[in-house]
Amino acid sequence: MQIQTCFSPSQYHLFNTENTIVVVIDILRATSAICTGFEYGVSKIIPVATVDEAKEYKSKGYLVAAERDGKIVEGFNLGNSPFDYMNKDLKNKTIVISTTNGTQAIHVAREAYKIVIGSFLNITALANYLVSENKNVLMLCAGWKNKFNLEDTLFAGALSQKIMQSKSFTTECDSTFAAMHLYDLAKEDLFAFLEKSSHRNRLKNLNLEKDINYCLTPDSCSAIPVMVNNSIVKLQPVLS
Amino acid sequence: MQIQTCFSPSQYHLFNTENTIVVVIDILRATSAICTGFEYGVSKIIPVATVDEAKEYKSKGYLVAAERDGKIVEGFNLGNSPFDYMNKDLKNKTIVISTTNGTQAIHVAREAYKIVIGSFLNITALANYLVSENKNVLMLCAGWKNKFNLEDTLFAGALSQKIMQSKSFTTECDSTFAAMHLYDLAKEDLFAFLEKSSHRNRLKNLNLEKDINYCLTPDSCSAIPVMVNNSIVKLQPVLS
Numbered sequence: 411m412q413i414q415t416c417f418s419p420s421q422y423h424l425f426n427t428e429n430t431i432v433v434v435i436d437i438l439r440a441t442s443a444i445c446t447g448f449e450y451g452v453s454k455i456i457p458v459a460t461v462d463e464a465k466e467y468k469s470k471g472y473l474v475a476a477e478r479d480g481k482i483v484e485g486f487n488l489g490n491s492p493f494d495y496m497n498k499d500l501k502n503k504t505i506v507i508s509t510t511n512g513t514q515a516i517h518v519a520r521e522a523y524k525i526v527i528g529s530f531l532n533i534t535a536l537a538n539y540l541v542s543e544n545k546n547v548l549m550l551c552a553g554w555k556n557k558f559n560l561e562d563t564l565f566a567g568a569l570s571q572k573i574m575q576s577k578s579f580t581t582e583c584d585s586t587f588a589a590m591h592l593y594d595l596a597k598e599d600l601f602a603f604l605e606k607s608s609h610r611n612r613l614k615n616l617n618l619e620k621d622i623n624y625c626l627t628p629d630s631c632s633a634i635p636v637m638v639n640n641s642i643v644k645l646q647p648v649l650s
Numbered sequence: 651m652q653i654q655t656c657f658s659p660s661q662y663h664l665f666n667t668e669n670t671i672v673v674v675i676d677i678l679r680a681t682s683a684i685c686t687g688f689e690y691g692v693s694k695i696i697p698v699a700t701v702d703e704a705k706e707y708k709s710k711g712y713l714v715a716a717e718r719d720g721k722i723v724e725g726f727n728l729g730n731s732p733f734d735y736m737n738k739d740l741k742n743k744t745i746v747i748s749t750t751n752g753t754q755a756i757h758v759a760r761e762a763y764k765i766v767i768g769s770f771l772n773i774t775a776l777a778n779y780l781v782s783e784n785k786n787v788l789m790l791c792a793g794w795k796n797k798f799n800l801e802d803t804l805f806a807g808a809l810s811q812k813i814m815q816s817k818s819f820t821t822e823c824d825s826t827f828a829a830m831h832l833y834d835l836a837k838e839d840l841f842a843f844l845e846k847s848s849h850r851n852r853l854k855n856l857n858l859e860k861d862i863n864y865c866l867t868p869d870s871c872s873a874i875p876v877m878v879n880n881s882i883v884k885l886q887p888v889l890s
Binding site for chain 1: 657658660794795796797798825827828831832835847
């Protein structure tokens with residue numbers, strides 16, 4: 411099985427995605443928030459690409475999360491801080507979510523065999539799942555406005571290393587090699603490594619240190635969010 | 651002055667290129683071949699994007715280099731091995747060149763303030779020039795068919811580190827941080843670091859070990875190729 415890494419949604423079309431599970435990655439903070447939501451009992455998340463679509467859902471009475479440039483869009487219920495989703499009132503609720511980069515990534519991959527949502531929060535559960543599925547894997551980094559970013563790349567490297575512990579995975583993809591090398595350099599202290607990164611600084615200006623620390627902490631969640639019919643739901647364990 | 655790094659010609663439009671010198675990078679092997687050509691006395695290189703354009707020039711009697719997928723296109727005079735250009739018969743000649751990735755990169759950047767050609771072969775001369783110019787710098791990696799590749803990224807990291815020794819340069823760009831980190835990991839033995847990379851393997855199959863070794867060797871050239879009116883010429887030293 412092959413692992414590939416795509417650094418930007420705008421490059422997705424360059425990859426062979428046949429028989430491939432796409433892992434959508436938007437560490438700061440959309441995919442971290444989505445994993446947290448399912449861990450806290452949210453039943454369904456509907457990703458939309460634009461704030462206008464989100465508004466339409468809001469007018470129909472949906473609970474709607476919308477974030478642009480790191481901030482909650484005025485008039486909406488939630489942003490994409492994982493802490494917004496640690497709320498027992500959200501249990502069994504459906505949430506509509508539109509974010510700067512994360513939902514765009516989900517959107518470009520909509521024809522894939524399967525789309526799952528990755529973050530450091532669910533990395534081990536997700537790695538175990540991918541190994542059990544035995545399909546090719548494409549790490550799809552949401553990036554920042556279609557540009558490369560470091561935090562999504564580090565996660566792609568971390569997850570690639572984890573699944574390559576199973577000998578059934580290999581890679582011939584330069585972006586995956588780069589991501590794994592960068593993760594090796596960063597893994598002792600991800601927070602410090604990202605200190606100088608562009609998005610880290612963007613969020614620092616918004617006082618989101620607590621969010622960033624949480625988003626870089628592995629394995630606080632076991633839920634694996636998966637796309638089914640244009641919505642994200644929690645993957646149900648297969649009973650053996 | 652800001653340094654940015656673009657990993658693919660297809661992402662060039664995402665970058666702010668105002669007041670910016672664009673360094674086109676296609677280490678294996680177009681920009682290495684171009685630098686070598688000027689060092690050996692070529693007077694002008696005309697880059698074209700397609701093999702058809704190259705054929706048209708050939709029919710007009712031009713000396714034409716065309717490479718696709720690492721091989722000389724049938725019927726053409728030269729490929730993009732630097733060794734093809736170490737030929738005294740090329741002195742004062744004009745060469746038309748079309749390659750898989752390099753000329754595409756030059757093409758997308760055609761509106762830039764200035765385009766220069768970078769390779770390990772002229773890295774120190776080029777760094778000195780960029781520091782003296784005091785403009786923003788965009789490292790434009792040609793990549794492989796619009797995907798990220800390691801060898802162009804390593805050069806972008808090496809050149810960024812060199813010009814940042816001058817305190818007038820800084821960066822806020824995640825791709826530049828990544829490129830510099832990767833170069834730090836690789837610099838003791840670039841050849842070994844690239845051992846597993848995708849393009850390295852592609853060329854290995856074509857028996858191009860000697861080319862690769864040469865392309866990774868710094869400072870065998872002092873020429874700085876620069877675009878002037880759709881052609882590449884050797885930058886003339888300014889007499890002080």
